[in-house]
Amino acid sequence: MIALELKSISKHFGGVTALENVSFKLEQGKTLGLIGGNGSGKTTLLNVITKMISPNSGEVHFKGKRVDNLPAYKIARLGIGRIFQIGGIFNNMTLLENLFVATNSGNEEEAERILNEVGLVQKKNEKAATLSGGQQRLLEFGRVMIRNDELILLDEPFAGVSEGNCKKIEEVIGKLQKEGKTIILIEHDSKRIKRICNQLIELDEGKLAKKTNID
Amino acid sequence: MIEAYLLHLLILICIYAILSMSLTLLTGYTGMLNLGHAAFFAIGAYASVLLVMAGFPFWLGFLAAGGVAALFGVLLSIPSLRLRGDFLAIATLAFGEIIRSIMLNWTELTRGPLGIPGIPKPELFGIVFDSMLTYFVLTIVVVLATYVVLKYLLDGKFGIALKAIRENELIAESLGKDVKMLKMQAFAISALFAGFAGSLFAHYITFIDPSSFTLSETVLVLLMVVLGGLGSLVGSIAGAIILILLPEPLRFIGLPSSMVGQLRQIIYAGLLIVLIIKRPKGLFGEQWFGGIVSDSS
Ligand SMILES: Nc1ncnc2c1ncn2[C@@H]1O[C@H](COP(=O)(O)OP(=O)(O)O)[C@@H](O)[C@H]1O
Ligand SMILES: [Mg+2]
Numbered sequence: 001m002i003a004l005e006l007k008s009i010s011k012h013f014g015g016v017t018a019l020e021n022v023s024f025k026l027e028q029g030k031t032l033g034l035i036g037g038n039g040s041g042k043t044t045l046l047n048v049i050t051k052m053i054s055p056n057s058g059e060v061h062f063k064g065k066r067v068d069n070l071p072a073y074k075i076a077r078l079g080i081g082r083i084f085q086i087g088g089i090f091n092n093m094t095l096l097e098n099l100f101v102a103t104n105s106g107n108e109e110e111a112e113r114i115l116n117e118v119g120l121v122q123k124k125n126e127k128a129a130t131l132s133g134g135q136q137r138l139l140e141f142g143r144v145m146i147r148n149d150e151l152i153l154l155d156e157p158f159a160g161v162s163e164g165n166c167k168k169i170e171e172v173i174g175k176l177q178k179e180g181k182t183i184i185l186i187e188h189d190s191k192r193i194k195r196i197c198n199q200l201i202e203l204d205e206g207k208l209a210k211k212t213n214i215d
Numbered sequence: 216m217i218e219a220y221l222l223h224l225l226i227l228i229c230i231y232a233i234l235s236m237s238l239t240l241l242t243g244y245t246g247m248l249n250l251g252h253a254a255f256f257a258i259g260a261y262a263s264v265l266l267v268m269a270g271f272p273f274w275l276g277f278l279a280a281g282g283v284a285a286l287f288g289v290l291l292s293i294p295s296l297r298l299r300g301d302f303l304a305i306a307t308l309a310f311g312e313i314i315r316s317i318m319l320n321w322t323e324l325t326r327g328p329l330g331i332p333g334i335p336k337p338e339l340f341g342i343v344f345d346s347m348l349t350y351f352v353l354t355i356v357v358v359l360a361t362y363v364v365l366k367y368l369l370d371g372k373f374g375i376a377l378k379a380i381r382e383n384e385l386i387a388e389s390l391g392k393d394v395k396m397l398k399m400q401a402f403a404i405s406a407l408f409a410g411f412a413g414s415l416f417a418h419y420i421t422f423i424d425p426s427s428f429t430l431s432e433t434v435l436v437l438l439m440v441v442l443g444g445l446g447s448l449v450g451s452i453a454g455a456i457i458l459i460l461l462p463e464p465l466r467f468i469g470l471p472s473s474m475v476g477q478l479r480q481i482i483y484a485g486l487l488i489v490l491i492i493k494r495p496k497g498l499f500g501e502q503w504f505g506g507i508v509s510d511s512s
Contacts, residue, residue: 052388072385073389073392073394081390088386090378093379093382101376102391106375
């Protein structure tokens, strides 16, 4: 089954072309690596999928349904989750509160179980601002996990993260893959991409330059 | 005599505690600076008074005070969906001034600057709340009810969602939060309780005119919220207690009453400066109030 399909997406910012006529399909349960130089449109692509920005033209389909006409919060409720390139956590809220925003249950046991899985349970009542960069990423992974998102978009989750936390993040991604989640991973390290991803797409100045299967 | 004076202060504290709790929901939790809060207070006061003086029972006037104010809250939330930070603050300031000028100029309804005298004391279940003591009981019951309801809402997922909006709207939205709807609800609930406070105020003082609902009233309530610490209900109540009591000693040092009013303003301004320097998070707060005026996104 096709989890995600983009049909001829284009996005311009003034005179800058961030995306031009990008189309691809991603099968459920697969992990897609997204590469390309700085400013090639990778983050913009994720922004279009989650409707944080509207494309100038093209369509986004999730599990066979057109979603680009929905507001961002409704897209999120379909089970599309995201880890941001920068500033993705609520700094002045505790770790538990960060998770509670993401779920409607407010179930503390479940939140603690998730924090345990990402290795942060001992800091559950601390402000998220006190976490290191890698730990903040892991907290974002916790949010995706507690929401049980089906499609997970990862924007350079390893960038600026310590080696130990990189390992932990890779472990968490592995777990999500085993659960059958569909993932898009933006990442520069080609070895890591080969380890994690099934497919690869390269963007070059907003155009889809290359598609490869890794397996 | 001294008993009546103390009860008077307690009643004022109760009314302002309701106001400051209602404002901290909006400004402390959601991070939206509302410089027009006195307008909700005014709308509640006038709605209640006009209905009761037209012959409707007090309970209806009281509920309508909250309801009409909440409707205006929804109205004021509309610009908040587009504006942020300082721009939103200016829009709320304009709202407060517009409501005040309507009160001044729609004289057929409000009698304008002449005000409305002879407002009856409330009557509920056959009891007339015409003594200081009974009125204090009435207001403290409303304070407790306000606290319980707001505490329940703000400790639950609604409160957490509001805090998330304060921190970062875009991320809250990416987690499935309907930010526009939540902001609208925050404005409506905040205005609802401010409207109730307006009704209690009007039927206590028994005279209202537009001069009771100026910007300096909003600033006083805002100072209570900031003093107690943004995003803390208990702090808001503490702020109301401190700021109502603080200028009272001025009454006893024999100054002319015109000077007392001005000295009170100076005390408030001085307190605000000391607070910013010494305790920017307030007495019970978790967030620096600079955060509400700068754009968080
Ligand atoms: N909100 C925005 N406003 C204006 N230009 C933008 C915006 N977002 C991205 N861009 C531009 O679009 C291009 C692609 O950016 P981005 O998608 O962030 O690249 P990447 O994530 O691949 O580094 C860049 O030229 C960038 O400057
Ligand atoms: Mg990027």
